[in-house]
Amino acid sequence: MKSKIAVLALASSFISYAVQAEINLSGFASITGGITTSSDEALYGFNDTFDFKNGSLLAIQASSNIGEGLDITAQIVSRGENDWDTKFEWAYVSYNVNDKLRLLAGRQRAPFYMYSDFLDVSYAYPWITPPQGVYDLIFNTFDGLSGIYSTTLGEFDSTYHFIVGNNSDEIEAFGETTKPSMDNLMGGAATFTRDWLTLRAAYFSADVSIPLMSLDTLAGNWNAVGYQAYGDNTRIFEDKGTFWELGFQMDFDGVMVIGEYTSLEIDNTLLGDEESYYLMFSKRFDNYLIHITYGVDETSINDFTRGLPTGTPLDALKLPTQGIIASRKAEQSYVTVGLRWDFHNSASLKFEYTDFSDDINSSNDAGLFRTSLVTIF
């Protein structure tokens, strides 16, 4: 997990007590291939042509102790889905105030989910990726400050992770490439662990703006006819988003049960309220682990134009608005079964099959087979 040079450097710096800017290197990689089980099906970026690019990634983490409790860490990740372009997922300065409190400043992962902190480190969890139905926020990192406080509460080890910052990374939405802004992002996660049991809860809020040509044009037209409130509901501009998460993990002699529930609401938008959860059961047999996951993803919508009578010239705005609102409604579920084989100390081979069904539009139903070679180094 660590380069030899760094180990020697670390050892020598301990012995001499000299502070040297040595760089510690580590990393991880996933090489993932996937194919849907019949033609004209598509799921999670895969289709009926075997693809090794979409789910693959390679990351290198470099960190350096610059003395007085300060460390600098950068994690760069190249993803196949971005044509292997390299991106800084983490780039922060950390400061250990004491044994319990650690402060991070810079680019870092927002602790939205149970597996957020090591979202890309497939080696650290059973699946190839955590269930996409739950793990589907449009961003995972932020730029800002965080504090991690760890303490013991009776028999429980507890960790409190608070963040404040913002995100403005480019995304794809409604068929457009856009640069959203998540401002005043703040919130935190609390995790309690005791032997075999882990409990977690998280809450975050942000002011969400997603400039989109299609929605902004429609909103402009609503405003032009004097329906300002409908215009405000159509565009996504400085709308308050709230997200919360509850999770648990039980790990009993090789039997593991994991569950996570999330809820996302962005007020005064046509995006709808999203609720997702999954439940996973796994059992380990020496170097093999089998798992099964059932998950549900639901978006409920609110048609704010329903009060308007139909058959007026306003239909020119009402119908397309209703069309977009209706397209957000979702009732999806999936079952994933998988096998993980730890054939090497630092590498595992994973196989997974996902049966996905869409209760609203059955033409989205799909079966997906994936395999992945995951390593840490």
Add this chain to the structure above:
Amino acid sequence: MKYIKINAILLSTALSFTAIAEVAVIVNPANSSALTDREISRIFLGKNKTFANGASVMAANLKDESAAREEFESKVLKKTSYQVKSYWAKLIFSGKAKPLAEFDSDADVLNFVAANPDAIGYIDAANVSDKVKVIKTFK
């Protein structure tokens, strides 16, 4: 081709699993801390970072696939080598902790512990010398 490589890796891992009799947890002779099994385990999981006297712990780990490390992980940490790696991967790649210092051999750990009053390590009990103090052995 891949299949052959995987087999070669499996073979080499299998060969390195040479059992040893006893693992000794060692500290500097100047260190008078008494540690329970649970405290030793928490130190090597990065959870306890100080001794009772307040000094920062310098925990010395053996390199991957060392016989004593396998023994220590299963007997003291009560985890498989995969679970320990996975545990540390979570901490390291999420910025929550730094990895323990790793050493190539029992002799390197012994010298490190002998030279640092706040160091703690574990080695094959057969390799212990009077330069360090054994606080616990695990069979």
